[in-house]
Amino acid sequence: YRSRLLDVCQRNDVDLVIPQTTREVGVLGNSLTSFAEQGSRIMASPNAARVNSKASLIEVMEFSPSGLSVVFSVEGLRVAAELHGYPNRSVVVKPAYSSGSRGVRIVTPEPWNVERFLSEKPSGLECDLESLSDMLACGAFPELLVMEYLPGPxxxxxxxxxxxxxxxxxxxxxxxxxxxxxxxxxxxxxxxxxxxxxxxxxxxxxxxxxxxxxxxxxxxxxxxxxxxxxxxxxxxxxxxxxxxxxxxxxxxxxxxxxxxxxxxxxxxxxxxxxxxxxxxxx
The missing domain is CATH 3.30.470.20 (ATP-grasp fold, B domain)
Structure with missing residues (x-):
């Protein structure tokens, strides 16, 4: 992607590239110099690639009273979920690198019953800790963030x-x-x-x-x-x-x-x- 975009910029005398997705920022944020050398600018902060990881929130936790944990294993996920109140309350799990709600799950102890099954539309967001742990154990474990579920606006x-x-x-x-x-x-x-x-x-x-x-x-x-x-x-x-x-x-x-x-x-x-x-x- 990076090399082809460089070629496009060179052939078309592109002055500015504006990244719009998390993946683009991850690639282009580390390529500011390469593009600048051929006369194209990337509209991204010099440290955008680092801040692009949601794990960077650890550096500014004073703005999040609910707290945050970064985990790298199923066992770490279980410990962090309990730390943030599970099973007494729901927690949220999401990847360090994602966008558009990809990989986000609300881990809840509330069981599904017939009433919920018939009245609520399926969203794919909710799951229990056991199901999530089993799924994540089936491949390379991604860097995940765990935090308290925030029910407000x-x-x-x-x-x-x-x-x-x-x-x-x-x-x-x-x-x-x-x-x-x-x-x-x-x-x-x-x-x-x-x-x-x-x-x-x-x-x-x-x-x-x-x-x-x-x-x-x-x-x-x-x-x-x-x-x-x-x-x-x-x-x-x-x-x-x-x-x-x-x-x-x-x-x-x-x-x-x-x-x-x-x-x-x-x-x-x-x-x-x-x-x-x-x-x-x-």
Whole structure:
């Protein structure tokens, strides 16, 4: 992928490449020099590849009252699950490298019964610890994160940190599909915005990035993950007056941003998927 993209950039005199997925950041984040040598820039922080691992959250745990464990074995998974309250309460397990909710599981002690079977739609998210342990024992064990299940609202913060300007725009994720916000509204959460900027400063993250929080049972927002790239629904902040993506583009191309945009709190963005007569998704 990297070598072919380098070739495409060279043949087409590409000025800028904008990674949009976790996998791309992992590859391109370590290739900034290679692309720069032939005149192409990557819109990624110099340490994006390191922050791309969700395990980097260990470095900023003061922003997550629920805590976090990184495990490398089935036994480690069992110990961490108990540490975070299982079986008295549910815990969440997810890979250190993933996107779009891939690999995320809510490990719950609650058994399925006829009522749940008939009334709840299957999501594939829930499982019990024994089933998850058996499945993970069937191959190479991946690096996993284990944390308390957070039942409250989820927020995404669209951010930019440049030479002169930094801004964080929180929005509540009212509805999601495959890990992408389908209904999101810009909210006034100044403390969350401050935390999102402080987290990036502590991690050494610059440019465009996103931070996600989710409230625990007490309503306290806890750090969920940091995305060192353009997030899937950053267009919501653009519509609200803060074009953080364009700010990132300008900064990378040597035009430092000096203007602080005005954000319209309450702006709502709703995604719709339409299926055409030939079956194509629009």
């Amino acid at each position: 989820e927020y995404s913060v669209d951010c930019f940190r440049g030479e002169h300007v930094q801004i964080a725009v929180p929005r509540i994720r009212t509805a999601m599909r495959d890990g992408i916000s389908t209904d999101t509204t810009i909210v006034d959460e100044p403390e969350m915005a401050r935390h999102a900027l402080a987290i990036a400063e502590q991690l050494g993250l610059t440019g465009v990035y996103g931070v996600q929080f989710k409230a625990n049972a007490e309503g306290v927002p806890c750090l969920l993950e940091v995305n060192p790239r353009v997030q899937g629904t950053m267009a919501a902040s653009v519509l609200a007056g803060a074009n953080v993506i364009w700010m990132g583009v300008r900064e990378v191309l040597g035009e430092p941003v000096t203007e602080m945009p005005t954000v319209r709190v309450g702006t709502r963005c709703v995604r719709h998927w339409l299926v055409s007569e030939i079956g194509a998704t629009v």
